[in-house]
Amino acid sequence: MRRGFAMRCPACGEAPAFIGYLTVQPVCPHCAAPLGRVPCDDAPPYITLLIALHFIIVVMVLADFDGGMNWITSMIIFVPFTVVLMLAMLRPIKGATLAIMLKIDMLRPVPKVASAPVVSG
């Protein structure tokens, strides 16, 4: 999970797990772990939202404990802060999710290779 959080291959920790911002390598180039078959789907954004929004709410309450902050000031401060925080958290959380799902062997089935049609008769 630590290797995944560091955005490295969770199996070996040698190669990067991502080829883009959130695009997972189909197969680890170092250890051939089937990273592309891990069905992360909506879990990383959900976990990111859960953590980031709870954190933002606490910061907002602490920053405006007397209720005197103008809503425009609040929007100018907290909307960009929320976006940046979530974009920063999403990739490591996806890496950690990838690690957990790979560890518990939760993989998509191997894609079937197109083969010649079977002729029966």
Ligand SMILES: [Zn+2]
């Ligand atoms: Zn690897």
